[in-house]
Amino acid sequence: MTIPFDYRAPATLAEALALLRDHGEEAKPLAGGQSLVPLLTLRLARPAVLVDLHRLDELRAIRREGDALFVGALVRHRALERGDGVLADCPLLQEAAALIGNVRVRTLGTIGGSLAHADPAAEWPAVARALDALVLVRGPAGDRGVPAGDFFVGALVTALRPGELIVGVRLPVLGPGTGYAVEEFSRRAGDFAVVAAVAVVELAPDGTVARARVSLAGVGSIPQRLTETEAALAGRRPDPETLRRAAAHAGAIEPEGDAHASAAYRRHLARVLTARALARAAAVAARRGAA
Amino acid sequence: MTDLTVALTLNGRPREVRTSAHRTLLEILRDDLGAMEVKEGCGEGVCGTCTVLLDGEPVSSCLVLAPRAAGCQVTTVRGLGDGDRLHPLQEAFVTEGGIQCGFCIPGMILTAYAFLRDHPAASRAEIRRALAGNLCRCTGYTKIIDAIASVVPGRGAGEQGAGGG
Numbered sequence: 001m002t003i004p005f006d007y008r009a010p011a012t013l014a015e016a017l018a019l020l021r022d023h024g025e026e027a028k029p030l031a032g033g034q035s036l037v038p039l040l041t042l043r044l045a046r047p048a049v050l051v052d053l054h055r056l057d058e059l060r061a062i063r064r065e066g067d068a069l070f071v072g073a074l075v076r077h078r079a080l081e082r083g084d085g086v087l088a089d090c091p092l093l094q095e096a097a098a099l100i101g102n103v104r105v106r107t108l109g110t111i112g113g114s115l116a117h118a119d120p121a122a123e124w125p126a127v128a129r130a131l132d133a134l135v136l137v138r139g140p141a142g143d144r145g146v147p148a149g150d151f152f153v154g155a156l157v158t159a160l161r162p163g164e165l166i167v168g169v170r171l172p173v174l175g176p177g178t179g180y181a182v183e184e185f186s187r188r189a190g191d192f193a194v195v196a197a198v199a200v201v202e203l204a205p206d207g208t209v210a211r212a213r214v215s216l217a218g219v220g221s222i223p224q225r226l227t228e229t230e231a232a233l234a235g236r237r238p239d240p241e242t243l244r245r246a247a248a249h250a251g252a253i254e255p256e257g258d259a260h261a262s263a264a265y266r267r268h269l270a271r272v273l274t275a276r277a278l279a280r281a282a283a284v285a286a287r288r289g290a291a
Numbered sequence: 292m293t294d295l296t297v298a299l300t301l302n303g304r305p306r307e308v309r310t311s312a313h314r315t316l317l318e319i320l321r322d323d324l325g326a327m328e329v330k331e332g333c334g335e336g337v338c339g340t341c342t343v344l345l346d347g348e349p350v351s352s353c354l355v356l357a358p359r360a361a362g363c364q365v366t367t368v369r370g371l372g373d374g375d376r377l378h379p380l381q382e383a384f385v386t387e388g389g390i391q392c393g394f395c396i397p398g399m400i401l402t403a404y405a406f407l408r409d410h411p412a413a414s415r416a417e418i419r420r421a422l423a424g425n426l427c428r429c430t431g432y433t434k435i436i437d438a439i440a441s442v443v444p445g446r447g448a449g450e451q452g453a454g455g456g
Contacts, residue, residue, distance in 0.1 A: 001313060001314050001315070001318060002313045002315075002356075003313065004292035004311065004313050005292070005293070005312070005313055006292065006293050006312075007293035007295070007312030007313070007356075007358060008293075009358065030356075033354055033355065033356065033359070034336060034354055037315075037336070037353075037354040037355075037356065038335040038336055038354065040313075041315075041334060041335060041353070042335065050312070050356075052356070052358065054359060078348070101424070102339065102423065102424025102425075103402065103405075103406070103421065103424060104336065104339065104342060104349050104350050104351045104354075104424060105336065105351075105424075107345070107348040107349055107350050108350055108354070108355070188423075189420070189423035189424070190423050190424045
């Protein structure tokens with residue numbers, strides 16, 4: 001049992017937005033509930049009005065839009081893990097989804113809910129950051145798209161304004177010659193990662209790196225891109241020595257230590273996991289290039 | 292505070308509950324519908340003890356607000372067998388000695404049931420991974436995995452050593 005609240009389950013997005021506008025700070029939207037319901041039962045969240053979004057089928061769309069994939073906010077982790085249909089065009093999603101929590105979390109948890117919750121150790125924020133995803137938002141002032149690089153503001157804090165909801169996320173399709181990998185370390189299976197590394201490597205026809213993108217979760221209040229690592233790979237062949245040197249730049253991050261891991265250990269994990277993710281992403285890119 | 296009526300199907304039977312919206316599926320199952328086979332462990336979605344199938348998929352019933360179950364098929368461990376006849380997976384827990392105190396077992400069986408339905412030829416390592424979100428405080432994992440593996444064709448006692456517990 002949580003604290004009592006007024007429960008509303010609007011049938012349309014317009015109604016949901018109106019409820020959020022009318023109730024302001026008193027209202028909280030509910031997606032899959034795998035983060036919010038524990039906060040409610042622990043009394044850490046105490047909304048007067050809970051706006052349950054689960055009837056909004058308009059937020060469950062998945063479609064290809066040119067070179068991008070649109071994934072509705074209420075698409076569940078399990079669907080992304082299965083990767084059916086056009087989701088196969090961005091197979092990084094499958095790999096990342098499989099690492100989320102446990103199967104029960106994946107059954108109900110949603111990509112939009114995870115992005116809005118913005119846990120610094122969660123998979124989707126780091127994936128969104130690595131893919132330069134665009135978070136699509138609707139609110140009192142209309143629609144806007146927020147680049148992942150601007151969306152995450154702090155631990156559990158996003159650029160969402162009062163009354164705004166995520167409607168979906170736009171992600172790039174990963175074409176031939178593009179490889180990807182997620183490497184993470186957690187204390188126990190299903191725990192949040194202590195550190196996770198997401199790598200996307202695009203190879204040019206001559207086998208050099210056209211572009212590499214790496215992001216880390218668990219090393220700060222928001223997911224971080226490793227721009228020095230990325231720059232060290234551009235135009236180079238992804239041989240083991242180049243990958244190792246590029247990954248070494250991950251040691252420049254300045255994480256904070258906590259009960260789960262010291263700052264030094266997080267820095268170590270960042271280097272090791274970045275190296276592993278880059279090596280695997282480069283190998284996948286080479287394989288997919290051949291196809 | 293919102294009161295509402297939640298109509299759901301519990302183990303094949305239509306049921307209706309008048310409840311406050313801020314109660315969980317776990318609470319209405321145990322306190323209103325008498326489904327005492329659903330056990331509460333941590334109450335925050337970590338331990339897997341209160342697992343039920345919601346429209347066939349495993350969920351933590353402690354993390355589902357009651358109104359979310361409206362119109363859904365809810366299956367507890369009681370819903371797997373056929374009357375007094377146990378489901379083969381339940382039978383396997385008995386014959387393999389997979390049950391110690393028994394508290395985590397309903398969640399273990401439901402998680403394993405859904406996993407084997409989707410992965411009928413699962414390896415022992417895959418079964419271990421699939422059960423990672425269900426905790427047994429007797430730490431009886433070895434025989435739990437033995438029991439589950441024993442119902443997968445070709446994965447009986449012979450494979451036990453290789454995969455560990």
